[in-house]
Amino acid sequence: MDRLIFHVDVNSAFLSWTAAHQVLVLGQGRDLRQIPSVIAGDREDRRAVVLAKSIPAGRCGVHTGEALFQAQRKCPDLVVEKPDYPLYVSASRAFIALLRRYAPAVEQxxxxxxxxxMTGVPDAEDDPVGFAGRLRDQVWEELGFTVNVGVSVNRLLAKMAGDFSKPNQVHTLFPEEIPEKLWPLPVRRLFLIGPATERKLHYYGIRTVGDLARTDREFLRRQLHRQGEVLWNYAHGRSGSAVTETPALNKGYGNSVTTPFDVTDPATARRVLLSLCETVTARMRSDGQTGALVTVQIRDRDFTDRSHQLALASFTDVTEEIWRGACRALEELWDGESPLRQLGVQVSRLAQGCPRQYNVFDGHRYDRLARLDTAVDAIRAKYGEGSILRACFAGSPIPPMSGGLHPERRTGVTRPLPPG
Ligand SMILES: [Mg+2]
Structure with missing residues (x-):
């Protein structure tokens, strides 16, 4: 029995939500969606990147993720609006609430x-495209922004369909449409293929999704291991995962931050890592997870990324213990002076409720630290994130907790689509 899955995606969400708010709530005549415009951080802030763009801005060659000054060079009369995260959180809630009225199971x-x-919903099963179109129109009428809806039999194909032409479109990608609609696309468009994998595939002469689908599966498994097999399945549109109401557990917990200045000394770098470890481990503790592998990632001024992993002595969720591991990983990765502009920390190899392995050196010190973390978590939950901070952050330009875009968003779970 086939399932019927919709993927619903807000078009240029941050820009659409800001525009809808300006037009519908503030009554402004100008609609950002009709003119070259972007959502980006402060003009003065070197971290400012384009978070969302209007279609007219896209026509000038502006890309999401590029530096604001580059976008402004391409499009001199670009209108720049700052992000409004509290607005986005409430728009997102209204969007999901509307979807829940139409679907028996919604997974954000x-x-x-x-x-x-939508499996078992008679109107949707009789006419999936018509139903998806009515859903799209309802979002527009009630909430004032456009969405793309992708329709298929699994999440992978529905998501790929939703990424076809935009905005305000309904697309299907049923299994029988794969050769015609999916295979001509460049491999880069396939879910989970980033620049590094794209380069590897190009090296083997695999340029389109169809090339990938026709490649010998054993060959891919030998060259790319498990990922090779997953990608081969993806190219054939196979993804077994069902839509679940409860989000699956994270494979890892990570955060990264672009620093407002170049980091050129180890003390500052360690402090940035600590502020990242604070948010990462707080999320782990609230999910009851411990981890045994810490990865540090750094990006230097010419946008080269490097990373290094370090296995911890025990499964842990203790901020200081993970931070010390991260600092050792950083030492092996970085010369301590070449300027860094981004740092990241990830904890993986997760386990739930794993007993600590004690050794003679730590002398149960981490039990005390764990109690300290619990107390700090409770204070922050009650009085807010800024209510308590480590002394080293007082008066420092580095925030005591880093990573993610905004405190409200840090609580949101983002994770990769489960393979298969
Ligand atoms: Mg979107």
Whole structure:
């Protein structure tokens, strides 16, 4: 029995939500969606990147994720609006609430995307495209922004369909349409293929999704291991995962931050890592997870990324213990002076309720630290994130907790689509 899955994705979410608010709530005549415009951070802030763009801005060659000054060079009369995260959180809630009226199972996938399991809904099964179109129109009428809806039999194909032409479109990608609609696309468009994997595939002469689908599966398994097999399945449109109401557990917990200045000394770098470890481990503790592998990632001024992993002595969720591991990983990765502009920490190899392995050196010290973390978590939950901070952050330009875009968003779970 085939399932019927919709992927619903807000078009240029941050820009659409700011525009809808300006037009519908503030009564402004100008609609950002009709003119070259972007959502980006402060003009003065070197971290400012384009978070969302209007279609007219896209026509000038502006890309999401590029530096604001580059976008302004391409498009001199670009209108720049700052992000409004509290607005986005409430728009997202209204969006998901509307979807729940139409679908028996809704899985929010990111702030502006959700999977809907429409299996067994008679109107949707009789005419999936008509139903998806009515859903799209309802979002526009009630909430004032456009969405793309992708329709298929699993999440992978529905998501790929939702990424076809935008905005305000309904697309299907049923298994029988794969050769015609999916295979001509460049491999880069396939879910989970980033620049590094794309380069590897190009090296083997695999340029389109169809090339990948026709490649010998054993060959891919030998060259790319498990990922090779997953990608081969993806190219054939196979993804077994069902839409679940409860989000699956994270494979890892990570955060990264672009620093407002170049980091050129180890003390500052360690402090940035600590502020990242604070948010990462707080999320782990609230999910009851411990981890045994810490990865540090750094990006230097010419946007080269490097990372290094370090296995911890025990499964842990203790901020200081993970931070010490991160500092050792950083030492092996970085010369301590070449300027860094981004740092990240990830904890993986997760386990739930794993007993600590004690050794003679730590002398149960981490039990005390764990109690300290619990107390700090409770204070922050009650009085807010800023209510308590480590002394080293007092008066420092580094925030005591880093990573993610905004405190409200840090609580949101984002995770990769489960393979298969
Ligand atoms: Mg979107």
């Amino acid at each position: 996938y990111s702030i502006d995307e959700a999977f809907l399991d």
